Amino acid sequence: MSDQAAGLSPALTREALGKRRGRWRQYGFYYLMLAPALLGFLVFHYFPMYGVIMAFKNYRFIDGIWGSPWIGLDNFNQLFGDMFFWRILRNTLIISGLHILFGFPAPILLALLFNELANGSFKRVVQTISYLPHFMSWVILSGIMIELLSPSRGALNYVITLFGGEPIHFLANPDTFVGVLVVSHLWQSVGWGSIIYLAAIAGINQDQYESATIDGANRFHQIRYITLPSLVPVMTVLFILNVGGVMNAGFDQIFNLYNPAVYSVADIIDTYVYRIGLIDTKYGFSTAVGLFKNVVALVLVVGTNYIVKRFNEYGIW
Template sequence: MHFFSGKESSMQHFTSSGIVLRRRRTAKEMWKYRHYYILLLPALLFFVFFHYVPMAGVILAFKDFSYAKGIFGSEWVGLEHFRRLFGSASFYEVLGNTLIISFYRIAFVFVSPIIFALLLNELRNVRFKRFVQTISYLPHFISWVVLGGIIMELLSPTRGVVNYFIKLLGFEPIYFLSSNDHFRGVLIVSDIWQSVGWGSIIYLAAIAGINPDQYESASIDGATRWQMAFRITLPSILPTVVILFIFQLGGIMHAGFDQIFNLYNPSVYKVADIIDTYVYRIGLVNLDYDYTTAVGLFKNVVGFILVILANVVTGRIREGEYRLW
């Protein structure tokens, strides 16, 4: 008995000593790199105050909000708002629009920067390559308020450049932004225009990290530029593509509020009204805060589950090489 108790006490002492040593080592490393942590502090504070502290307001989804009583003093109603949510036909239409537009973005907008980066990598004229990169980056720095006005002018049925050429070809002008058949296409094309250059930066950085010896060996073996792009470049940047795809999948319930809000109108609500615009209209315009909090909570829970599932699935590929954690 005394032997085992002494052994256990020595093991506990060893374990506690190891913990103390690790803590000291961690504290020493943090002090060593304290300047980097100071630089990181503003970003951490931003996330704490604007992403984590507001999460306390999630309880609105389970309360009957009263302005007089406030958030914490309002009465609990449990899952009443969620019953209203899943019993509303308009919500299912909004959810369908969100998913369809998000899948379009994954299929076209997500893939476009990858293709653009591969094409830029094949350019041999350095000046022309930099010129193309600069031009492609510019739309990213313009807000959707301004871009929305530009797109409206370009697609105007009376004075727009696009409809001018359509009329020259002998066709009737198309009301792009008021047509249920064309509005989603406008969203995707304009989103590609706005994001393709900026989105290609991370892929170009990944391509720059590829060992040039691989291309030299392939060239000696007689491989064409096309074969090197698909046999060397694309597989080498695949981990980056998978990680960004997981992020994209996690934001599948965010179909692009800024863009849609600045382009849509009541005539295209049937195909353009997404969860974010629905929450804005019902929550901020109609002041139905508790119900729209339930909608937002549902959206974020679905996004969280999708990130976890995507990470699990991709983690099974090549012994977890493509996992986030």
């Protein structure tokens, strides 16, 4: 269709093209910086999505994805009829729920405490120490936890026996294993999670604090009536994202800490997929489990965003 037929004069078309070129000249360097990240996202997240058709096939390695026969919803029927699936779904929801219950408010509290530190040098040292676990893999962190909680040589059991107690097998006891997961998750994530809230606190207009001080407000009042309300937009977005990640209970952490003695409380969807897919080579069935998990996660994100926006103006979109 020509510009005249579309109702656009040649002058307006040239002006629009000129503005577009101007934007490319002004922001072209930033687009160039963004390109590798977008390319990586496409290659590792979107292009592999064609593999979800394995969930509807009896996948055989020798036939490939397209050559394997279609079986419809048989993998999903097998999934929902498996008694172990409902156990791992329960475990996933419980562990993720505890992570949110304790892990969501912890970075907020830590950021508020950091913000109240007056000694700059001490503040930087404490912040650095709190960030360090985030940069360690769960292989290293799990090794540290195993040594600390060992019933024969662990520091924690040494203190327990020192006061006359009996050593506790924290990592082999279903009653204590979930607690270990929650505590170690907090240790690994709380410092890094506080960075976002510290950045949000730094953006609050300091005139509000000065006015509150003149009106006689103490530090607690300033936190309650200025800092926390100013953090609501950030808190809302992060809460929605956390709820969307409920189906991811932390594969790396659990895989490096669990053992058959605690499967009843520690076996989650991701570890189940690992065993069924990579060890038992049931690729179609494991793909069906992963697809179910991702669909539920999408519903949770959309649903949580909708509910949150009913109560305030903030959300992901």
